[in-house]
Amino acid sequence: MQSHIEIDAVEDEPTGLARFYATARRFMRNRSFAIGAVLFGSVVLVTFLGPLLTDVSPNALSMRNRFQPPSFDNLLGTDNLGRDMFARVIYGAQLSLMIGTSVVILNAIFGVMLGALAGFYARLDNILMRIADALMAFPAVLLAIGIAAALGPSSMTAIIALSVVYVPRTARVVRSSVLVVKELDFVMAARASGATDFRIIMKHVLPNSMAPMIVQLSFVFAYSVLSEAVLSFMGLGAPPTVPSWGILISEGRAYMREAAWLTVVPGVAIAITALGLNLLGDGLRDVLDPRMKVEEG
């Protein structure tokens, strides 16, 4: 790990655009990254463009149209209350991705902040890492279910529960790379020249700890989408008024044999998203640093 970061740190900065193209080429040559980017990219695209493709409300009931298999009128069929599954899957994507994105943002903010603090200040390290250890001692899903039960089911609950589960893991990743970076010569030099801690963290430490963090966040995204489904299965996820994919599968699973489309479509949607993100993360890691370890679970 160390060698790689050193190279990155002392690299001369070429012009912005040229560097961007060079990096992009490097990424796209990696097949995992490319496939992952295409898969996840298309999910994001469908999520945002999807609502333009249908003018049906995802919650419009039509009791006479229950359990219609896929047809021209209802591309993905209808559910037990006659709601259009195409609209529900599209709008469900928004909620699932919103939850994933929010967890990632919270991880980026708190995971990085806490990880950087713990890595940089030895005194805080002990306290923060013991708290992280305690939180990580619980199996992830069990902790998420407990927190979700405590806060009552809502999208916000799912976001908070999943953040509490994954922030310590992200913080650990950031911390270990900060520990390496802070001992590097140029950081020592900056410190010797009297730069403030804040400036050193922002200017030198964080930018050089980016790589493992980005990789970690891509996995956190994938886990969040999956864990949200599990919370929904337990009846502790987002309220089903605007459905998430997890809720769609959870609601449809009693009809699995007679109306398979109710579970297959959202199931495949989750799988594609998580697969895309996992591939993306693997690709990122391969390109950025093939030997990097990431905290999972």
Place this chain on the structure above:
Amino acid sequence: MIGYTVSRLLQAIPILFLVSLFAFGMIYLIPGDAATVIGGPEASAADLEEIRQNMGLNEPFYLQITSFYTNLFQGDLGKSLMLGTPVLDAIIDRTPITLGISIYSLSITIIFGLVTGIIAALNHNKLLDQIATLFALIGISLPNFWLALILIVLFSVHLGWFPTGGYVAFSESPIGWLKTTTMPAVALALLQAGLLTRITRSTMLEVLSQDYIRTARAKGLSEWVVVGQHALANVMMPVVTVLGLILSVLLSGSIVIEVIYNIPGLGSLMGNAILSRDFPLVQGGLISIAASLLFLNIVVDVLYFWLDPRIRIKSRD
């Protein structure tokens, strides 16, 4: 060695305290109580009050937390409201079942993860690498309860290979055990094989680039010998280190898998305890599961420390 072990154990004490605090606090915040669950929608307010009195749910906060810690220090995790048995007994009863399935699942995971990981590494960036990785990743990208239900339809209803659920103890009938645990073990293995594939692949890549492997290859040793004798030994090491992590993932997965496959293990115990607001069971379960995982991690670290002296230097950070 002994010093390291002792210091790791001492470090675990504050963590365990925090774990217990989280467990208590989380449970205290959960709305609804066991009485509402037991009473059901048709119980009158008076009925509920009676049930609460029976269960001692009416005590104020300070009494609850003091008695919680008093009992905890005496090693008493309390009594389950629903089962009527001591929490510790319930957990001890259930552990072998989940552990058995976990070990079965772990074996599948290790075989699957090592094979795909090594194939991927040996064919680094070739098509086979991509296929192996993709195959492994699909497992961790599926919602587990969905996968579990699909396996039932496929292997029980259509093919008739396994029963749809239930559990037969190994001591009762080894074949029955295999029949009832194979589907859950596979479903759980698929959830984490990808994790191990990744680790194996990256470790293997690292090992393969080492000088002694190059030397071995240069000496004209067959690829089989190089991989089998030299590389594989080095790959097992990181597998041991993620054991705790994998068990944690297994326990997470078992909550859903055990409910679907009707298996009376730790997972269904904890899942149902939360849903039925059996607070002593949830608290006790959380604390003992977390403590066991912590302890397991310490054992792994100590073993690792003992096996690989290089860690001593690393462990200082």
Place this chain on the structure above:
Amino acid sequence: MKQPNARLILRSSIAAGLIFAAGSASAEGQFECPVVGGELIVAVESGIPTLDQQTTSAGATRNVAMNIFEALITRDADMNPVPDLATSFDVSDDGLRYTFHLREGVTFHNGKPMTSADVAASFDRYREIGGNRSNLDAVEKWEMPDDNTFVLVLKHPQATFIENLSTYTVPIVIMPSEEAAKGVGEIDIIGTGPFKYVEFVPDSHVLLERFDDYVPTAVMETNSGFGGYKQACVDSVRFRMITETGARMAALETGEVHIATAVPAISKKRLAALDGVELASRLQGLSMGYPNFSNAPTDNLKVRQAMAAAINAEEIADAASDGEFQLQGAFQYPSQAYYSEAGLDMYNQNNPEKARALLKEAGYNNEPVILLATQQFQWSYNAALVMSEQLKAAGFNVELSVLDWPTALATSRDADGAWNFFFTVWTSTVQQGGPIALRGFADPNNVFTPPNNKGPAEMNEIFDRVENSATLEERVAAFGEGQKYALENVLGIPFGVLKSTEGLRSEVKGFKSFTNVQVSNIWIEQ
């Protein structure tokens, strides 16, 4: 036996006849198992919390425990009280002394003969920790003149006493006196029923075995509901808790289980077409909901009446049951003694214009109406979704609050909680008939959480007459008044009766669909 008093409690003359036939056991025509042997496997849809039958109202417990335990008086298939461990009873002229003659030769599963001392100890336990101990409020004391006689002495006459005593919500089951001395959930499971307890593995299964020394009651020719002439035809019964619907149906399909409860409506057609699978349907319970009297805007009568006017109950019941329902607005089934059609013009109005007019009259200012439901049960969540659409169409500002079941239930118990309308299903409440069906609309059990838990005085006065009028005619009339008051003042809004379906393998014979699974008199053809 003082006939007039005994007759008071019974509607069906057939059931009454059975009581009077008691004591003169006739060996003729009584049920005999055509095939004996085998293990019956029943897949139940919910986890069994405990087998301590005196302490829980969970239907999942009754499914199993009511095959192990018996009560003095229980309910038959039509929900009429029938003697079970008592073969008959007399009531004194002043209505204060109920003398129960116990079934003779009965032993517990541990081999100990049952005497009135065990009955008394079981009543002692129930009065202390029983789930419905208020049912014994009218009882002053009990006496044991001899081993086979048990006497309950009342503080004041209570016309509906036998109805209360025979309640099956939390039945007063009889256990050996040693067990009756133990606390909640601490007893060994020992009863007098046709099956004895072998093992209970929570989250997995309960195993029962035939009790060879069972002495059936002679009051009927075969079993009916919880009572009657019970015989264990199978060697053992395994109740498996398979909560996941898909897995339970798969187990029925592959023949791993003989009986599976709660077959989803959509699966019926497919399962019925399969060789070797048969279905049995029954009425399950009344899907309904009630408003919160303590929160605006449902504290306003006109707003509540607007809600009732806006509702298309048929559509809601349809959604709540996937189409397996029966329209019914009454709080009793037509077959029951207390059935009344009073006030039913308020049911299933489907009249958004009237609702708008009422809202205007109420001065409704777009305050949010919070519908509280849980997604764990389809009858709750689906009903809330459809009702929300209907209310919106009538000009209401609706919010849906969908919580997990324990949270939703706890919220609905709280007058200050964030809710205006809560969805439920009344199963035993409606089935048991009489005062129990209206209990939730009167003090102190008001489900609609009025301020300070003081419901409308008029309703309380009516309820008192439902419970305490001397004759059945008077009580039935009062029940009609109560139903009318509840519907017109919108203490609750009924949607319809949901049906429930059990699936069974065709080699299983003698199964009778009942509110709880009864495994007596069922045999497996080879």
